[in-house]
Amino acid sequence: MSKGQDSKKNVKKKPxxxxxxxxxxxxxxxxxxxxxxH
Structure with a gap:
């Protein structure tokens, strides 16, 4: 679960x-x- 949240944080940090x-x-x-x- 925390992995998914981390991914979201990274996306926000990296333009x-x-x-x-x-x-x-x-x-x-x-x-x-x-x-x-469908």
Whole structure:
């Protein structure tokens, strides 16, 4: 559990990771929409 929280903290600390996360979030949103439609 703490590992997940650590990951979130790292993402907030590293702006570079945020950029990657943004892309991942977009892909996740697309997947989520597909899942919902399914």
């Amino acid at each position: 570079l990771l945020t950029a990657k996360e943004k892309k991942a979030a977009k892909a996740a949103k697309k997947n989520s929409s597909s899942s919902l439609a």
